[in-house]
Amino acid sequence: MTNLEKRELIFGIKRAAPIVMGYVPVGFALGVLAADAGLSPLQTGMMSLLVYAGSAQFIAVSMLSAGAGYLPIIATTFLVNLRHILFSASLSPYFKEISQKIIPLISFYITDESFAVSITDAKEGNLAYTYFLGLYITSYLSWVISTVLGVTFGALIPNTKALGFDFALPGMFMALLCMQIKDRKTAFAALVAGLLSIFFLYILPGNWNVILASIITAMIGVLMEK
């Protein structure tokens, strides 16, 4: 690893701080639900290790406790996680310099939060692959560990809400959104996407709101660019 790559690794790890603060209480809460659904710490930890997708895991755990079959759970997981297509495609221009061998590893860790932080940093300048590894794997480990802790010790901690962690992820999204809003067009896109997202939450079951709102807004964006 060159000196630059080391520096970028450390930068990536530091940038994970707000993600970790958001993941720990949410992962813990998921662990508590998993314990209620009858999953062991090992089973829950394996799910976080292999799937690593918060909302899909919440849905899977609640479907398991409702006695759902495996195929419906897998199908729902697929639909809920389809939005990652957009994140993966948006990151691709910034992966040009990264070896084709490392991309399959890095892309495994793409989540709402890791995407949001890394796309913002990537726009600021070239990033080495070590930045992505630092940011992504730190976030990943915090998720896996906190879900296992939730299953194991969930009963001990009465109320994480009192600690203000509810704001960790919204606060991070808000700061990142401020960085993305650069002119009237992007401000307009933010408004449209946010309202559409709420609209779709009202009219459609499942987690279609983010992907539908983003696709429609980006299409409007393309028209505005012409």
Place this chain on the structure above:
Amino acid sequence: MNMDSRNYLLLLLGMAFVTYLPRLIPVMILSKRNIPEVLVKFLKFIPVSVLSALLLPNILMVDNKINLSSSNTLLVTSILTFPLAYKTRNMFLTVIAGMITLVILNRLMV
């Protein structure tokens, strides 16, 4: 719930597979190619759209319903913290200041 461990592993592998493909395939196809102009423009608007689509329901809705009253302490916190986020564009500072604000507001509401 009686969980057959071999079947459970199959469930996890299925979930892992369908989650990994959408993460992997677009970047594998697009990263070493020149992306068409129209797709570049489209993707330019994705980050701002995704962030807003994630944020707005999160702070405007409580229990799946829009709640614009002061009982929605997450919304009040967001409004109070927004100038800081906009001025500093600093994630960590925004999160910390907001968490402290939220703790205080939650105490006041009780």
